[in-house]
C-alpha cells in the first residue's frame with residue numbers, strides 16, 4: 218500500500234467527471250432548490266451526471282462551489298471509521314484516490330497533516 222505524502226488541488230476537474238458524488242440527506246435537502254440534480258441508487262443518492270460530467274460543472278468550474286457536497290470537499294480523501302461499510306480497522310483511517318493528479322506519494326508532509334486535520338473536523 219502506498220502513502221500520500223502531499224496533495225494540492227491542481228483544479229484539473231478530473232474528479233468532477235470521475236467521481237460519483239454521494240449526497241447526504243442534509244445535502245439533498247440543501248440542493249433540491251436546483252431541481253432534478255440527483256440520481257437515486259437503491260440506497261444512496263448521487264449528483265446526476267450529464268454527458269459523463271457532474272451536472273454542476275460549468276465551463277470547468279463548480280457552479281455551487283461554496284455549497285458543494287462533502288464528498289467533493291474531501292476528495293481525494295476518504296475517511297472510514299469502525300462500523301462503516303468496508304472498514305477493516307479500528308479508529309479512523311484515511312484513504313486517498315491516487316488517480317488524482319494532485320496527489321504526491323511518499324513520506325507525509327506537514328501540509329497534508331494540516332489538510333487532513335481540517336477535513337476531519339467535518340466528519
Ligand code: SF4
Nearest residue numbers: 226227230232317319
Ligand atoms: S482530480 Fe484532484 S487535482 Fe484535479 S480537481 Fe480533483 S482534487 Fe483537484
Ligand code: SF4
Nearest residue numbers: 233271273274279289
Ligand atoms: S458538485 Fe462541484 S465540485 Fe462536486 S463534482 Fe460537481 S462540479 Fe465538481
